[in-house]
Every structure is written in C-alpha cells, then in structure tokens.
Amino acid sequence: MPVEVEIDQTLALSERRSHFQSQQSTVASRRQQAVCVRRAYKHYGTKKMRHIVLEGLNMTVSKGAIYGLLGASGCGKTTLLSCIVGRRKLNSGDIWVLGGKPGSKGSGVPGPRIGYMPQELSLYVEFTIRETFLYFGWVNGMTTEEIDEKIHFLLKFLQLPSANRFVKTLSGGQQRRVSLAAALVHSPELLILDEPTVGVDPVLRQNIWEYLIDLSKTKKTTIIITTHYIDETRQANMIGLMRGGKFLAEQPPEDLLAAHMCDTLEDVFLKLSKLQNQGKRRRSSYMLEVMGPPTPEEGPSAFDTTSEISGEYGDNISLSSKDVNPVTSTEPDLPPEEGGKWGLMDYLKFLSIHRMKAVIWKDFLWMWRNVPVMLFIIGLPVVQIILFCLTIGRDPKNLHLAYVNDELNFTTDCMPIEGCSYDLLSCQYLDSLRTRTIILDRFEFEEESLEAVQKGRAWGALYFSSNYSHSLKERLEEARYASELIVNDSNVIVQMDMSNQHIGHLLNRDLLMSFVDFAKKFLGACGINPKSANIPIRFEEPVYGDQIPDFTNFAAPGVILTIIFFLSLALTAGSMIMERKEGLQERCLVLGVTPPEILFSHVVTQFVVMALQTLMVLVFSFAVFDILCAGSLLWVIILTMLSGLCGMCFGFVVSSLCDTELTATYFAMGSFLPVLMLCGICWPVEGMHYTLKYVSFVLPLTFSTESLRAILARGWDISQPVVYHGFVATGVWIVVFLASSLMVLKFRKG
Numbered sequence: 045m046p047v048e049v050e051i052d053q054t055l056a057l058s059e060r061r062s063h064f065q066s067q068q069s070t071v072a073s074r075r076q077q078a079v080c081v082r083r084a085y086k087h088y089g090t091k092k093m094r095h096i097v098l099e100g101l102n103m104t105v106s107k108g109a110i111y112g113l114l115g116a117s118g119c120g121k122t123t124l125l126s127c128i129v130g131r132r133k134l135n136s137g138d139i140w141v142l143g144g145k146p147g148s149k150g151s152g153v154p155g156p157r158i159g160y161m162p163q164e165l166s167l168y169v170e171f172t173i174r175e176t177f178l179y180f181g182w183v184n185g186m187t188t189e190e191i192d193e194k195i196h197f198l199l200k201f202l203q204l205p206s207a208n209r210f211v212k213t214l215s216g217g218q219q220r221r222v223s224l225a226a227a228l229v230h231s232p233e234l235l236i237l238d239e240p241t242v243g244v245d246p247v248l249r250q251n252i253w254e255y256l257i258d259l260s261k262t263k264k265t266t267i268i269i270t271t272h273y274i275d276e277t278r279q280a281n282m283i284g285l286m287r288g289g290k291f292l293a294e295q296p297p298e299d300l301l302a303a304h305m306c307d308t309l310e311d312v313f314l315k316l317s318k319l320q321n322q323g324k325r326r327r328s329s330y331m332l333e334v335m336g337p338p339t340p341e342e343g344p345s346a347f348d349t350t351s352e353i354s355g356e357y358g359d360n361i362s363l364s365s366k367d368v369n370p371v372t373s374t375e376p377d378l379p380p381e382e383g384g385k386w387g388l389m390d391y392l393k394f395l396s397i398h399r400m401k402a403v404i405w406k407d408f409l410w411m412w413r414n415v416p417v418m419l420f421i422i423g424l425p426v427v428q429i430i431l432f433c434l435t436i437g438r439d440p441k442n443l444h445l446a447y448v449n450d451e452l453n454f455t456t457d458c459m460p461i462e463g464c465s466y467d468l469l470s471c472q473y474l475d476s477l478r479t480r481t482i483i484l485d486r487f488e489f490e491e492e493s494l495e496a497v498q499k500g501r502a503w504g505a506l507y508f509s510s511n512y513s514h515s516l517k518e519r520l521e522e523a524r525y526a527s528e529l530i531v532n533d534s535n536v537i538v539q540m541d542m543s544n545q546h547i548g549h550l551l552n553r554d555l556l557m558s559f560v561d562f563a564k565k566f567l568g569a570c571g572i573n574p575k576s577a578n579i580p581i582r583f584e585e586p587v588y589g590d591q592i593p594d595f596t597n598f599a600a601p602g603v604i605l606t607i608i609f610f611l612s613l614a615l616t617a618g619s620m621i622m623e624r625k626e627g628l629q630e631r632c633l634v635l636g637v638t639p640p641e642i643l644f645s646h647v648v649t650q651f652v653v654m655a656l657q658t659l660m661v662l663v664f665s666f667a668v669f670d671i672l673c674a675g676s677l678l679w680v681i682i683l684t685m686l687s688g689l690c691g692m693c694f695g696f697v698v699s700s701l702c703d704t705e706l707t708a709t710y711f712a713m714g715s716f717l718p719v720l721m722l723c724g725i726c727w728p729v730e731g732m733h734y735t736l737k738y739v740s741f742v743l744p745l746t747f748s749t750e751s752l753r754a755i756l757a758r759g760w761d762i763s764q765p766v767v768y769h770g771f772v773a774t775g776v777w778i779v780v781f782l783a784s785s786l787m788v789l790k791f792r793k794g
C-alpha cells in the first residue's frame with residue numbers, strides 16, 4: 045500500500061499539519077526542553093576517510109519524559125548520548141541539556157544533574173556493591189547516611205545480593221544492575237541509560253521499566269534509554285528511531301504503531317528502514333505526502349526548511365510537540381545561555397573537596413584491593429637497584445693473561461724470592477700481578493700465548509725475554525748509558541685484546557700499577573727510596589671522590605632517578621589508561637569530576653607509592669650497597685621524589701595521548717633509551733656530539749642527574765647552581781607535563 049494512503053487512513057490532514065505547525069520554536073523554548081538537539085552533525089576520521097555518524101539530526105526530549113532511543117548497532121546512539129552529556133563535541137549543530145549547552149560554564153552538565161549508565165560495565169570490580177555506591181554517591185555530593193538509605197532500596201528493588209559482595213563475584217546481569225543502580229543513586233534530573241536491560245530477565249526488566257515510569261511521573265526525572273529490546277520501549281513516552289545517523293521518526297510509540305499500522309515497533313522500524321532505503325524519506329517530498337501542499341494563503345514559506353521540527357532534520361514525521369509533562373513556571377532557573385569560556389580560576393574553583401575526597405578514597409581502595417600488584421610495584425625498583433649495584437661498575441675479576449717467561453725452563457716454576465735479589469725479576473712482577481686477581485696462564489712459546497689471545501682464552505699475552513732480569517738491572521744501573529738491546533730486553537712485551545674497552549683499560553691499568561708495586565717493593569728491599577718508582581707526577585688526595593673512581597658511583601645518581609622516573613611513569617600511565625579503557629574515567633567525567641580533580645587525585649595516591657619506592661631505593665643504595673653519599677640525604681630524598689613526580693606527570697601526558705597500553709608502552713620504551721643516553725646517565729654529557737648537548741639540556745633528567753651527582757659525590761648543597769638547577773628544571777618539567785596533560789584531557793574528547 046502506498047505510504048500516503050497508509051498515513052491518510054490514520055491521521056486526518058488537518059490534524060497532521062497541526063502537529064508540524066506547532067513545532068516552530070525559539071532558542072528560549074528549546075532551552076525549556078530537557079534535551080534539545082538541532083542540526084547535529086558529527087563525523088569521525090580524517091577528511092579523506094570521513095565517517096559521518098550524525099547528519100543534521102534534530103531531537104527533542106521533554107522534561108519528565110521517557111525517551112527510547114532505538115536503532116541498529118553502530119547507528120550512532122552512543123555518540124549522540126556522549127554529545128548530550130558533554131563528553132564529545134558536535135562538528136556542527138546545537139545541543140541544549142537542561143537549558144544549557146553541555147560543557148559550558150554554569151550548565152551543570154557534565155555534573156550530578158545527570159545520571160549516566162554507559163554501555164560498558166564501568167565499575168571497579170574489586171569493590172563491594174556498597175563501596176561502589178559510596179563512591180558514586182560521594183562524587184555526587186551525597187552523605188554516607190543518604191547513600192546507605194538508598195542502598196537498601198536499590199538492593200531490594202534490583203534484586204541484588206548483599207551489599208558486601210564484591211562486584212567481580214557477581215553475574216554479568218547483576219553487575220549491569222549495579223551499574224544501573226550507580227546511575228540512580230543520586231536521583232539525577234536527567235537519566236541517560238545506555239542499554240540498561242541487557243542480561244536482565246523479563247520480570248526484572250518490567251520492574252525496571254515500572255520504576256523508570258514512576259521516576260518520570262513522581263520526580264519529573266527525564267530518562268533517555270537505548271535498548272536492543274525494541275518492543276520494551278512501548279512504555280516510553282517518545283521514541284526516536286535512528287538509522288545511519290538519522291532519525292527515521294520521532295513519535296510516541298502508539299502513534300508510530302497507528303501511523304504505520306504495525307503490531308510491533310520492530311515492524312515499524314523495518315518499514316521505515318525500507319522507505320529510507322528506497323530514498324523516499326526526503327523531507328521535501330515526504331512533507332508533502334504527510335501534510336499536503338500549502339494553501340495559497342500559506343504560501344511556499346509554510347514548509348520553510350529552516351523551521352523547527354524535531355527528529356531528523358528535514359527527514360522526519362515527528363510529533364514531539366506532544367509534551368508529556370508541559371513545562372510550568374515552577375521550573376528551576378535555567379543556566380546562562382552561553383556559558384562563556386573556562387578560565388584557570390574556574391578550574392581552581394571547581395576543584396571540589398567532596399569529589400576529590402571520593403576519587404582519592406577510590407584510588408586508595410583500589411590499591412588496597414590489589415595488594416600483590418602494589419607490592420610488585422614497590423618491590424620492582426628495589427630489585428632494579430639491587431641488580432644495578434651487583435652488576436654495574438664493579439671491576440671484572442679473574443681475567444686471564446697468557447705469558448711466556450724465557451727466564452725459566454718450561455719445566456721449572458717461579459720460586460718465592462725475599463729481600464734485595466736481582467734474580468728472576470720477572471717472577472717478582474708476576475707475583476705482583478697475581479695479587480690483582482688476574483689468572484696467569486703459562487705457555488712455552490710466544491705463538492701459543494698469542495693463539496690463546498686470538499681464540500679468546502686470554503685478554504693479553506706477556507713475554508719476558510731470557511735475560512729480562514739482567515737487562516732490567518743494567519737499565520737501572522746504567523740509566524742514560526743503557527744500550528738499545530738492554531732497553532728492549534728489559535721491557536715486558538704485551539699484546540692485548542682491546543676489543544672490550546673496559547676490560548682492556550682495566551688490564552692496562554693493572555699491568556702498570558703492578559709494575560709500580562713490584563718496583564717499590566724491590567727498591568725498598570734494596571734500600572732505595574720506593575717513591576722513586578713512581579712516575580714524576582704526584583696525585584694528592586682528590587678534592588672530591590676517590591683516587592680510583594668507581595663507575596657505580598658515577599652511574600648511581602642517573603640510575604636512581606631513571607628507575608623512579610620511569611616506574612612512576614609506568615604506574616600512572618597504566619592506571620589512567622586502564623580506567624579510561626574500562627569507561628571508568630568517562631563515567632567519572634560525566635558526573636562532573638573535572639580533569640584537574642582526576643589528575644590531582646592520581647598525584648596524591650601515586651605519590652604515596654612513589655614515596656615508598658623512593659624510600660626503598662635509597663635505603664638499598666646507601667645503607668645496603670654503600671653508594672657514596674657525601675651530601676645531605678634530605679636533598680637527595682627531595683630531588684628523587686621530585687623526579688618521581690615528574691615521571692608521574694609525564695605518565696599523565698602519555699596516558700592522555702595513548703589509547704591503549706600497547707601504544708603507551710611503545711611511547712615509554714621509545715623515550716627510555718634517549719633519556720638514558722642523552723641525560724648524562726651512562727656517559728658524561730661533555731662527550732656528546734655538540735648538537736646533542738643542546739637536546740640533552742631540554743630533557744627532564746639531565747639537570748637533575750647532574751644535581752644529584754654533585755650532592756652525592758661532592759657533597760654540595762642547594763646553594764650551588766649545579767644543584768639548584770636540577771631542582772628548578774625538574775619543577776619546570778612538572779608544570780609543563782601537568783599543563784600539557786590537562787590540555788590534552790580537555791580537548792581530546794572528540
């Protein structure tokens with residue numbers, strides 16, 4: 045049957061026209077509605093790959109109405125709801141919610157005027173039911189007594205088990221009911237429920253609907269509900285049928301059924317979808333079908349396309365002017381129409397104590413419920429510092445050196461020699477080498493000892509000629525008259541494997557120092573001043589540090605700061621991304637918790653963890669492994685904690701930029717090595733390519749590492765520029781990271 049005939053049979057032309065003509069509205073009248081959406085346009089993706097989700101959509105939800113938002117999966121319902129609660133922005137078009145523009149100053153949206161049950165569970169499953177209600181109630185400014193009163197009713201009504209049951213131990217359906225209850229707990233003016241009846245048995249589903257109807261009648265609560273059980277929305281006052289981001293219709297259910305002569309709303313949806321597919325549902329043609337042509341008196345402007353009709357713009361048969369609960373003069377004052385821009389002072393003013401308390405309590409409770417995870421997080425830096433102290437900077441021991449000593453027959457060994465003896469000086473030198481934990485492997489021929497080095501069995505080959513002792517004696521006694529042959533034969537010939545810089549340098553040092561030791565001992569025994577064995581440069585006690593500097597002490601400041609910085613980064617980014625992925629952050633933001641409140645509560649809770657990590661790391665570094673600390677421990681603690689705070693703030697940036705743990709991990713890993721290499725942690729900045737030095741100066745750990753090194757090795761205090769530069773630079777980075785993450789959190793909501 046043709047469409048126009050169908051509709052003619054159900055609604056008289058004059059009646060239909062009256063519905064449409066009453067739709068003319070002004071901004072003032074739109075603001076009187078609970079929700080009013082006009083010409084909403086929203087797309088995702090880039091210009092090339094644009095995915096249009098809402099296309100000129102109009103929607104009107106009267107105060108106190110139950111509005112069923114129906115449509116196939118992916119048609120844009122959740123997107124529309126996110127725009128309504130102020131968590132996404134339209135690309136164009138207008139939305140008024142409870143009289144104000146969502147997200148504008150003074151609109152109260154997002155905020156406790158709204159109760160939002162998202163599609164995902166969005167609950168802390170480690171909490172009990174009561175703790176869940178306490179959290180949502182406190183965020184919304186309720187007292188514990190008020191919440192407890194409400195819990196009793198909600199548990200009974202939603203057939204939930206004991207309030208002390210953990211959410212994770214509930215069935216899927218029970219968990220969704222807890223989520224629904226969390227949206228109801230503070231009795232909001234506008235309830236937005238995204239598929240609240242999934243997994244709920246038919247009897248309970250009917251109870252929920254009855255409760256919603258009661259709420260809308262007695263408390264004038266406006267309810268927008270999406271569901272896949274289309275026919276349950278017969279009980280709604282108004283239905284919006286959405287398809288492909290457009291409204292096929294926006295009418296009371298009984299009118300829809302009557303107009304399309306269907307028994308079920310599913311049939312209506314199917315019928316309208318077919319019409320849309322045939323391209324018939326264009327406003328220009330369909331308006332004529334529904335309303336008839338304008339009379340000569342009305343003129344062509346009667347159906348002016350800019351006039352106000354709810355439903356899909358230019359593509360609807362809305363009768364939404366049928367107010368369910370007409371607005372009366374007793375309505376509360378409307379928020380300012382244009383809220384104005386949020387300034388810094390507004391943010392500070394909106395740091396609410398009760399919300400901060402609730403969020404901080406929630407974060408601590410989460411930690412308490414995840415004790416093994418927290419122990420791991422606190423224990424991890426300890427393991428890392430232990431590994432560092434046990435592995436990095438210690439001198440390699442038991443290195444092999446091959447030698448050939450032609451002063452001896454291969455069958456005879458060096459015998460101990462006491463006193464001033466010029467015999468077998470090679471043996472005396474070798475004894476001195478052995479005291480340095482070097483393993484000496486004797487070979488008969490030079491080729492064999494060289495082969496041992498070539499095959500990697502020894503780090504160097506030493507050769508003593510057959511008249512080594514004699515030549516050395518001659519060289520000492522004849523000095524300037526010593527012949528070339530004498531000088532050559534008195535040398536120990538050394539061929540090293542220098543492929544490993546550290547080991548090569550260490551053995552070179554040991555070979556030289558062992559010779560000095562041997563010479564001193566020998567000269568002393570022969571009544572000559574042993575000091576004459578020293579090279580003629582006298583190294584006095586160093587001003588700072590030890591005569592033989594230790595790589596552990598050099599690397600420790602950078603390593604301590606890196607451990608604390610990156611573990612704080614990981615903890616913060618991880619927990620923020622987890623909250624966002626599970627919809628917990630979104631739910632929090634819809635309730636009016638502001639980004640600064642989320643950040644500050646994370647700072648407070650994670651600061652405690654970071655302080656414990658710092659304490660453990662410092663105890664192990666200085667008390668257990670005796671890393672040099674010549675300066676004040678107080679400055680060390682403050683600087684380390686500041687670096688941890690800086691890492692946390694960097695974690696905020698990472699988590700606000702990355703959507704998944706994987707991208708955050710790549711981000712963190714990608715920044716780890718550059719920081720390690722460029723911040724002077726494992727090699728002095730002075731050795732870098734000069735362009736990289738400038739890069740190094742704008743990285744967060746460069747100044748702090750230098751500062752900590754100066755405190756630990758030189759014992760300097762905060763009055764020294766090198767030291768206070770580290771504190772100032774870290775403070776600046778904290779501010780930069782915090783500000784950047786706040787900006788990203790504010791603007792990155794689609």
Ligand SMILES: Nc1ncnc2c1ncn2[C@@H]1O[C@H](COP(=O)(O)OP(=O)(O)OP(=O)(O)O)[C@@H](O)[C@H]1O
Pocket residue numbers: 088089095097115116117118119120121122123124163794
């Ligand atoms: N952040 C996003 N980026 C890109 N596309 C998105 C994003 N969010 C949603 N979409 C797309 O927009 C369309 C509408 O999604 P939306 O979640 O609003 O649908 P829906 O009607 O709520 O679906 P369902 O009933 O399955 O929840 C979908 O095609 C989805 O893939």
